[in-house]
Amino acid sequence: MKLTVLQNIMNANDQIAARNQALLEKNEVLAINIMSSPGAGKTTLLLETIRRLKNKTGIAVIEADIASTIDADKIIKEGTPALQINTGGQCHIDANMISNALAKLPLKEIDLLFIENVGNLICPADFRIGAQKSVMLLSVPEGDDKPYKYPLMFTTTDAIVVSKTDYLPLSDFNLAAFNKLVSGMNSKAKIFHVSAKTGDGMESWTAWLESLLKGS
Amino acid sequence: MKLTVLQNIMNANDQIAARNQALLEKNEVLAINIMSSPGAGKTTLLLETIRRLKNKTGIAVIEADIASTIDADKIIKEGTPALQINTGGQCHIDANMISNALAKLPLKEIDLLFIENVGNLICPADFRIGAQKSVMLLSVPEGDDKPYKYPLMFTTTDAIVVSKTDYLPLSDFNLAAFNKLVSGMNSKAKIFHVSAKTGDGMESWTAWLESLLKGS
Numbered sequence: 001m002k003l004t005v006l007q008n009i010m011n012a013n014d015q016i017a018a019r020n021q022a023l024l025e026k027n028e029v030l031a032i033n034i035m036s037s038p039g040a041g042k043t044t045l046l047l048e049t050i051r052r053l054k055n056k057t058g059i060a061v062i063e064a065d066i067a068s069t070i071d072a073d074k075i076i077k078e079g080t081p082a083l084q085i086n087t088g089g090q091c092h093i094d095a096n097m098i099s100n101a102l103a104k105l106p107l108k109e110i111d112l113l114f115i116e117n118v119g120n121l122i123c124p125a126d127f128r129i130g131a132q133k134s135v136m137l138l139s140v141p142e143g144d145d146k147p148y149k150y151p152l153m154f155t156t157t158d159a160i161v162v163s164k165t166d167y168l169p170l171s172d173f174n175l176a177a178f179n180k181l182v183s184g185m186n187s188k189a190k191i192f193h194v195s196a197k198t199g200d201g202m203e204s205w206t207a208w209l210e211s212l213l214k215g216s
Numbered sequence: 217m218k219l220t221v222l223q224n225i226m227n228a229n230d231q232i233a234a235r236n237q238a239l240l241e242k243n244e245v246l247a248i249n250i251m252s253s254p255g256a257g258k259t260t261l262l263l264e265t266i267r268r269l270k271n272k273t274g275i276a277v278i279e280a281d282i283a284s285t286i287d288a289d290k291i292i293k294e295g296t297p298a299l300q301i302n303t304g305g306q307c308h309i310d311a312n313m314i315s316n317a318l319a320k321l322p323l324k325e326i327d328l329l330f331i332e333n334v335g336n337l338i339c340p341a342d343f344r345i346g347a348q349k350s351v352m353l354l355s356v357p358e359g360d361d362k363p364y365k366y367p368l369m370f371t372t373t374d375a376i377v378v379s380k381t382d383y384l385p386l387s388d389f390n391l392a393a394f395n396k397l398v399s400g401m402n403s404k405a406k407i408f409h410v411s412a413k414t415g416d417g418m419e420s421w422t423a424w425l426e427s428l429l430k431g432s
Binding site: 038067068118123146164166167 | 254256307338339342357366
């Protein structure tokens with residue numbers, strides 16, 4: 001008797017992620033998975049990004065947290081459609097949560113969909129959700145040694161945003177050394193230095209997003 | 217036929233955690249599990265705490281990260297015994313990692329053992345490791361809304377250290393509102409406001425550690 005081994009090429013999560021991506025592309029939606037530690041400023045960056053792009057682009061946001069609706073409330077207050085996912089203890093978004101959220105969004109009206117992941121530098125890097133691009137934030141107060149400690153996140157994202165640059169005068173974060181380190185780990189990643197509070201660096205960040213939209 | 221259900225009262229991790237705690241107590245070691253987001257200042261707080269207590273107390277440190285030995289190197293440089301655990305992608309320490317580390321430490325010479333968990337506000341809250349006390353840090357730049365988003369961590373720790381208070385002048389973190397919120401969620405938790413950089417608040421933090429040592 002011959003033993004047949006069926007290899008499962010994609011796990012269940014990745015299958016759903018691939019379906020999510022196909023649905024997004026069918027509707028010409030560019031989805032960006034935004035990841036960082038807790039408190040690195042994801043929501044504040046999104047709010048400022050939305051203010052700068054909403055007159056040109058249809059934007060929506062999916063917010064994810066263990067608990068609470070604080071972040072989605074802030075986005076909705078700015079007049080942008082937002083859905084909150086509560087993962088109930090799970091440390092990352094999975095593809096099925098996004099599949100359920102996409103079913104509730106008016107995809108035909110959306111060009112740019114931000115998916116703000118759970119605040120965590122570890123678990124989200126392991127789970128595809130179907131977004132075409134991924135971006136991680138590292139805030140200046142967290143320190144410039146984080147690429148050594150959380151290598152998977154830094155080597156797999158399409159862009160790295162150093163956020164809260166307004167804290168640089170109080171910090172020993174070395175921007176030049178950081179750029180060199182992450183360029184070595186992930187040569188394709190775009191690197192941005194941004195303060196959503198002062199507006200510094202926002203233009204090159206939003207210009208990159210617009211270039212992606214034109215390319216998609 | 218009668219069906220017998222064997223209930224597994226403790227899972228494997230909790231069994232090993234209980235053994236770790238028994239070993240610590242037999243050797244009169246007080247172990248403290250230190251948890252926070254990445255970059256909240258755990259290692260910096262430990263370095264300053266060690267400088268203030270090392271002449272009075274036998275101290276050792278177990279450091280945990282996904283990768284790298286950066287943190288253990290810093291502790292050893294200060295003349296304090298330190299072991300580095302690399303979890304290799306796992307987002308928290310488990311009891312078995314601590315069991316292996318305890319076997320390598322001179323427990324008879326140690327009064328106070330700090331266990332610096334992986335930078336993460338979610339997973340470490342779910343895993344007992346055998347430490348008698350747990351402490352979480354929340355750094356000022358992360359923002360005062362984190363108890364709503366990561367309730368398990370805030371409701372289960374023995375002490376909450378608001379770290380990096382030297383960033384308060386640049387932040388809208390409301391210390392009074394934060395204290396009120398977390399006292400409501402976790403009335404037994406001690407709350408400290410500390411800047412390891414300027415030394416502000418270090419005395420009440422180290423006094424609390426010393427009171428635990430006397431009580432143990």
